[in-house]
Amino acid sequence: MNRKVISFIAVMTVGLVLWFIPHPTGVKLEAWRLFAIFAATIVGVILKPFPMGAVAIFALTISVFTKTLSFEEAFSGFGNDIVWLVVIAFFISRGFLASGLGQRIAYTVMSLIGKNSLGLGYGLVATDLLIAPLIPSMTARGGGVVYPLLKSLADVFTGKSHDPKMGAFLTLCAFQGTVVTSAMFLTSMAGNPLIAEFARSQGIQVTWMSWAIAAIIPGFISLTLVPYLIYRLAPPTVRKTPHAREMARDNLLKMGKMKGQEWIMLFTFFLLMVLWIAGQFWGIKATWAALGGLCILLLTGVVRWKDILEEHAAWDTFIWFSTLITLPAYLNRFGFMTWFSERVVDQVHGANWMLGFLMIILVYFYSHYLFASNVGHISAMYAPFLIVAIALGTPPELAALTLGFCSSLFGGLTHYGSGPAPIFFGAGFVPIGQWWRMGAILGFVHILIWVVCGGLWWKILGLW
Amino acid sequence: MNRKVISFIAVMTVGLVLWFIPHPTGVKLEAWRLFAIFAATIVGVILKPFPMGAVAIFALTISVFTKTLSFEEAFSGFGNDIVWLVVIAFFISRGFLASGLGQRIAYTVMSLIGKNSLGLGYGLVATDLLIAPLIPSMTARGGGVVYPLLKSLADVFTGKSHDPKMGAFLTLCAFQGTVVTSAMFLTSMAGNPLIAEFARSQGIQVTWMSWAIAAIIPGFISLTLVPYLIYRLAPPTVRKTPHAREMARDNLLKMGKMKGQEWIMLFTFFLLMVLWIAGQFWGIKATWAALGGLCILLLTGVVRWKDILEEHAAWDTFIWFSTLITLPAYLNRFGFMTWFSERVVDQVHGANWMLGFLMIILVYFYSHYLFASNVGHISAMYAPFLIVAIALGTPPELAALTLGFCSSLFGGLTHYGSGPAPIFFGAGFVPIGQWWRMGAILGFVHILIWVVCGGLWWKILGLW
Numbered sequence: 011m012n013r014k015v016i017s018f019i020a021v022m023t024v025g026l027v028l029w030f031i032p033h034p035t036g037v038k039l040e041a042w043r044l045f046a047i048f049a050a051t052i053v054g055v056i057l058k059p060f061p062m063g064a065v066a067i068f069a070l071t072i073s074v075f076t077k078t079l080s081f082e083e084a085f086s087g088f089g090n091d092i093v094w095l096v097v098i099a100f101f102i103s104r105g106f107l108a109s110g111l112g113q114r115i116a117y118t119v120m121s122l123i124g125k126n127s128l129g130l131g132y133g134l135v136a137t138d139l140l141i142a143p144l145i146p147s148m149t150a151r152g153g154g155v156v157y158p159l160l161k162s163l164a165d166v167f168t169g170k171s172h173d174p175k176m177g178a179f180l181t182l183c184a185f186q187g188t189v190v191t192s193a194m195f196l197t198s199m200a201g202n203p204l205i206a207e208f209a210r211s212q213g214i215q216v217t218w219m220s221w222a223i224a225a226i227i228p229g230f231i232s233l234t235l236v237p238y239l240i241y242r243l244a245p246p247t248v249r250k251t252p253h254a255r256e257m258a259r260d261n262l263l264k265m266g267k268m269k270g271q272e273w274i275m276l277f278t279f280f281l282l283m284v285l286w287i288a289g290q291f292w293g294i295k296a297t298w299a300a301l302g303g304l305c306i307l308l309l310t311g312v313v314r315w316k317d318i319l320e321e322h323a324a325w326d327t328f329i330w331f332s333t334l335i336t337l338p339a340y341l342n343r344f345g346f347m348t349w350f351s352e353r354v355v356d357q358v359h360g361a362n363w364m365l366g367f368l369m370i371i372l373v374y375f376y377s378h379y380l381f382a383s384n385v386g387h388i389s390a391m392y393a394p395f396l397i398v399a400i401a402l403g404t405p406p407e408l409a410a411l412t413l414g415f416c417s418s419l420f421g422g423l424t425h426y427g428s429g430p431a432p433i434f435f436g437a438g439f440v441p442i443g444q445w446w447r448m449g450a451i452l453g454f455v456h457i458l459i460w461v462v463c464g465g466l467w468w469k470i471l472g473l474w
Numbered sequence: 475m476n477r478k479v480i481s482f483i484a485v486m487t488v489g490l491v492l493w494f495i496p497h498p499t500g501v502k503l504e505a506w507r508l509f510a511i512f513a514a515t516i517v518g519v520i521l522k523p524f525p526m527g528a529v530a531i532f533a534l535t536i537s538v539f540t541k542t543l544s545f546e547e548a549f550s551g552f553g554n555d556i557v558w559l560v561v562i563a564f565f566i567s568r569g570f571l572a573s574g575l576g577q578r579i580a581y582t583v584m585s586l587i588g589k590n591s592l593g594l595g596y597g598l599v600a601t602d603l604l605i606a607p608l609i610p611s612m613t614a615r616g617g618g619v620v621y622p623l624l625k626s627l628a629d630v631f632t633g634k635s636h637d638p639k640m641g642a643f644l645t646l647c648a649f650q651g652t653v654v655t656s657a658m659f660l661t662s663m664a665g666n667p668l669i670a671e672f673a674r675s676q677g678i679q680v681t682w683m684s685w686a687i688a689a690i691i692p693g694f695i696s697l698t699l700v701p702y703l704i705y706r707l708a709p710p711t712v713r714k715t716p717h718a719r720e721m722a723r724d725n726l727l728k729m730g731k732m733k734g735q736e737w738i739m740l741f742t743f744f745l746l747m748v749l750w751i752a753g754q755f756w757g758i759k760a761t762w763a764a765l766g767g768l769c770i771l772l773l774t775g776v777v778r779w780k781d782i783l784e785e786h787a788a789w790d791t792f793i794w795f796s797t798l799i800t801l802p803a804y805l806n807r808f809g810f811m812t813w814f815s816e817r818v819v820d821q822v823h824g825a826n827w828m829l830g831f832l833m834i835i836l837v838y839f840y841s842h843y844l845f846a847s848n849v850g851h852i853s854a855m856y857a858p859f860l861i862v863a864i865a866l867g868t869p870p871e872l873a874a875l876t877l878g879f880c881s882s883l884f885g886g887l888t889h890y891g892s893g894p895a896p897i898f899f900g901a902g903f904v905p906i907g908q909w910w911r912m913g914a915i916l917g918f919v920h921i922l923i924w925v926v927c928g929g930l931w932w933k934i935l936g937l938w
Contacts, residue, residue: 061779064772071765081555081761088552091545297545301535308528315525319786326783 017059025050025072034349041344043078048337055330056386063326066333079340087332087339091297092203092210096146096331098300099197100324102278103145105313109271111279112155115140117265120159120258127246130163130180130254131237135187139233142191142198143222143286144279147323148384148421151191151198152430156184157437162261164439166253167246177439179246183237185434186422186452190236193418193460194229196221196296197286200327201384201417207335208393209410211342212400216410218286218296224411224471228464232456239455244448271312278303278312334389347397354401363403367412368461370399374413375457378420384428388417408473412464419456423449482523489514489536498813505808507542512801519794520850527790530797543804551796551803555761556667556674560610560795562764563661564788566742567609569777573735575743576619579604581729584623584722591710594627594644594718595701599651603697606655606662607686607750608743611787612848612885615655615662616894620648621901626725627718628903641903643710647701649898650886650916654700657882657924658693660685660760661750664791665848665881671799672857673874675806676864680874682750682760688875688935692928696920703919708912735776742767742776798853811861818865827867831876832925834863838877839921842884848892852881872937876928883920887913 025046033042047069054065073079087093106112116137123129123136138156145151160180167176192199196206196218206216268276285299307313318324341347358366374395381387392413399409421428425435425445435445468474489510497506511533518529537543551557570576580601587593587600602620609615628641656663660670660682670680732740749763771777782788805811822830838859845851856877863873885892889899889909899909932938 060772063782064779067765067772068769071762071769074762074765081759082553085553085555085558089546089549091549094549295545298535298538301531301538305532305535308524308531315528315790318527319789322783325789326779 014059017054017057020057021050021054021059021065024053036349036352037346038344040078041341041346041349043076044073044337044341044344045346047073047076047078048341051333051337052386052390055334055383055389056381058382061326062383062385063329066330069333069337073337079336083340084336085332087336088328090207090332090335091295092207093328093331093335095197095297095300096200096203097324097328098297098304099144099146100150100321100327101304101313101318102282102300102307103147103150104317104321105271105275105278105307106141106144107150107154108317109275109312110265110269111272111275112141112145113158114262114265114268114272116155116159117258117261120163121255121262124163124251124254124258126249127176127179127251128237128241128249130251131183131241134160134163134180134184135191135233135237138184138187138191139194143195143283144197146197146200146202147429148188148192148199149429149433150323152184152188153433156188157430157433160184160434161437162257163254164437166257167248167251175244176246176248177437178444179240179244181434181437181439182240182244182445182448185430186236186240186448187233188430189419189422189428190229190232190456192421192428193415194222194225199384199418200331201388202414204331204334204385204388205392205410205414205417208338208388208396209406209414211339211347211393212396212406212410214406214410216407216414217290219288219290220407221411221414222287224464224468224473225415227467228415228460231463232459235455235459236452239452240448243451244444271310274306274310274312278306281306330385334385338389338393347393350394351397351401354398358398358402361402363399366402367399367404367409370395370402371412371416371457371461375416375420375453376423378423378427382426384417384421387420392417405474408468411468411473412460415460415464416457419460420453422456423453425449478523481518481521484521485514485518485523485529488517500813500816501810502808504542505805505810505813507540508537508801508805508808509810511537511540511542512805515797515801516850516854519798519847519853520845522846525790526849527793530794533797533801537801543800547804548800549796551800552792554671554796554799555759556671557792557795557799559661559761559764560664560667561788561792562761562768563608563610564614564785564791565768565777565782566746566764566771567611567614568781568785569735569739569742569771570605570608571614571618572781573739573776574729574733575736575739576605576609577622578726578729578732578736580619580623581722581725584627585719585726588627588715588718588722590714591640591643591712592701592705594715595647595705598624598627598644598648599655599697599701602648602651602655603658607659607747608661610661610664610666611893612652612656612663613893613897614787616648616652617897620652621894621897624648624898625901626721628901638903639708640710640712641901642908643704643708645898645901645903646704646708646909646912649894650700650704650912651697652894653883653886653892654693654696654920656885656892657879658686658689663848663882664795665852666878668795668798668849668852669856669874669878669881672802672852672860673878675803675811675857676860676870676874678870678874680871680878681754683752683754684871685875685878686751688928688932688937689879691931692879692924695927696923699919699923700916703916704912707915708908735774738770738774738776742770745770794849798849802853802857811857814858815861815865818862822862822866825866827863830866831863831868831873834859834866835876835880835921835925839880839884839917840887842887842891846890848881848885851884856881869938872932875932875937876924879924879928880921883924884917886920887917889913 028046051069073084119133119137164177282303492510515533534548537548583597583601746767
């Protein structure tokens with residue numbers, strides 16, 4: 011309660027101070043006022059005196075009452091296609107979990123490659139990867155599919171006659187795997203479409219396809235290395251794990267044959283993958299494809315309307331997401347971003363962009379120790395850092411994507427830094443010291459892989 | 475299931491036939507196609523092969539995929555201020571019920587005027603009236619406040635030693651009272667803002683204030699007559715009811731003093747009433763006021779963010795409402811409405827508008843025997859009937875408001891015709907024959923009061 015009050019006072023102070031101090035020359039009064047509201051909103055999103063959605067409602071209300079934005083402007087984000095992409099993806103992911111297909115994929119992977127503990131680690135990562143493109147909530151993916159699987163695997167091994175370190179190994183694999191898969195698809199983390207929209211406001215088109223292609227090579231390298239590294243650094247004492255395959259097979263037997271709803275879900279999954287990958291050639295945007303997929307699931311009853319209304323995470327995201335793209339969009343339109351980037355260009359003129367961009371990446375990445383959510387970090391720092399990077403001379407698409415990937419990868423640093431972190435940490439297998447040590451090591455490995463191997467790959471792709 | 479399939483085929487048939495038949499000259503192809511989608515949507519809303527929200531999603535998806543509307547056009551309704559007014563009102567009403575203020579008002583009214591059975595009837599109606607301006611869901615108002623009160627009152631009297639007709643009397647009073655209060659405020663029925671938006675698309679401004687002023691006189695007359703008429707036509711045999719006042723007083727005692735949250739809710743209630751009534755003089759629109767009220771409730775914790783996410787009726791309304799205003803808005807923009815009204819003007823040229831408008835009212839009102847929801851009826855018939863009425867020469871604002879009031883009043887005809895009808899009917903006190911007989915009689919009384927007394931009042935107001 012006390013923390014809440016202090017946070018609220020901090021938010022109000024930021025907003026009021028910025029509102030009332032003289033605005034810099036070169037910035038219009040309305041732009042500066044909107045910046046004051048936006049800055050207070052970001053502080054609110056980070057400190058959370060109220061849930062993010064409520065903070066967003068306050069921001070919109072203040073914008074409207076102070077006439078900084080008209081009602082139509084303030085609420086325009088609710089018709090934005092990127093916002094709807096993520097909202098609809100939430101609805102679709104509900105079908106993934108409710109139909110049982112998610113669990114079936116998990117058990118199938120385990121029955122195939124779960125014969126030893128390293129295989130189990132890779133199995134968790136592979137499961138996550140298979141379902142990542144359709145589940146934009148890291149929390150739903152981690153908490154809804156991977157975590158239950160991990161729990162049932164760990165329960166087999168952490169009984170008194172078995173290995174207590176198995177739980178720790180599996181938890182770290184699952185968690186760091188989710189961090190990587192989140193970075194790999196536009197639709198595998200709620201913040202990714204936010205990034206795409208911020209990039210769009212800087213004139214950079216990020217599509218589902220361009221994101222996936224750029225991420226695929228460094229993503230696979232990361233996913234290949236992560237379980238192995240954890241296996242070396244936090245080894246489980248049990249190596250052979252016949253029980254795990256048995257458990258997976260038993261569960262598959264219990265599930266029986268693929269049900270009709272699972273087939274429909276699988277079909278929709280493939281259809282969406284095809285449309286997201288190739289839709290641009292037929293003029294079908296990602297959001298249209300998602301709409302079509304949702305209609306199939308609704309028509310066939312895989313997702314019921316009731317499920318949609320009860321998908322609270324989607325409605326929550328809808329509110330804060332719209333707000334967090336609308337405010338910067340109007341900052342942009344009011345000339346604030348241009349003013350800011352002109353300032354930056356003056357400052358960094360003549361610097362080496364490669365060195366500069368590397369610094370930007372490191373600062374952006376490691377400042378996540380200070381943040382309790384990906385989205386808070388993204389909305390506070392993504393757009394200005396992107397502008398600075400471009401001002402330095404970094405090729406815009408390279409800058410947009412690299413910072414975008416970092417926006418997921420930094421989620422692995424701490425036990426509070428992203429949605430699934432508290433879930434996996436809360437499982438209790440990994441002591442906090444080990445969690446942070448592994449976070450630091452793997453964070454460094456991620457940076458290395460994505461900058462070096464990613465950099466080479468993006469050179470081949472012609473991004474720079 | 476069978477009914478569902480037949481309904482779905484009917485919807486598809488309407489859509490496909492209209493889509494492919496040659497479009498009338500004078501109508502652009504895009505307008506005609508949108509009309510085909512809209513007509514199928516309305517049939518879908520009425521026959522409900524899927525819940526209304528799902529039908530709306532299908533309609534938007536088809537509009538986008540056929541390129542009848544761009545994504546931005548199809549989803550523009552989600553930023554509409556009238557849509558947000560009703561959504562926010564749903565959130566606010568949650569505070570009304572959760573804080574306990576709704577129940578306290580109910581018991582207070584009962585302890586004041588519940589000393590005989592007629593008083594109880596008036597008490598139910600008065601309770602409803604007091605909370606109507608802030609609860610746009612008839613179902614929430616009827617089901618959440620009035621019905622529980624009715625049940626606890628009826629339980630006192632329908633025990634074996636008491637009067638079985640008391641329940642019937644109270645049910646009819648409560649139900650017909652809700653029907654009238656729904657007609658009285660822009661924010662007392664979810665369909666009313668839809669009406670305001672349809673009127674706006676015909677160039678008629680309906681504000682919270684203009685609605686309330688026009689409705690107040692006929693509304694009060696209806697509310698005054700309804701319990702008395704029911705008392706004569708379906709008399710309870712018990713007249714004195716000291717138990718009821720005791721029960722109300724006991725419950726008030728149990729509730730204790732007004733809690734802080736109730737005070738805040740009461741303050742917000744008054745603030746909203748003031749802003750809705752007088753806000754136009756200060757340039758504060760109804761939706762802004764609602765936003766402000768919601769912020770107060772969120773800041774003080776009367777409504778928590780979690781409550782908002784769980785207010786499923788609001789999200790449901792959000793989806794279908796946006797769709798049902800967007801499709802006709804673009805029909806209008808594409809020239810379809812102009813074309814339609816020009817046709818009508820040709821037909822009705824030279825007719826007497828008073829006689830014609832009376833016919834329109836009667837047809838609009840009594841066709842509700844065919845509808846299972848106010849909203850279905852409104853979206854199918856309100857806009858065309860308004861256009862016809864205006865074409866006849868009816869003063870536009872008079873036409874918009876009168877048809878608007880009918881859109882609530884016709885909800886009292888049957889036991890399926892509006893949200894709260896199945897709830898009250900389901901209480902089981904009123905046999906179906908009596909329900910329909912009373913519906914027919916009171917429906918006629920409503921028409922008489924609103925046309926004759928309302929007509930005089932609207933003459934004084936200068937509406938015609």
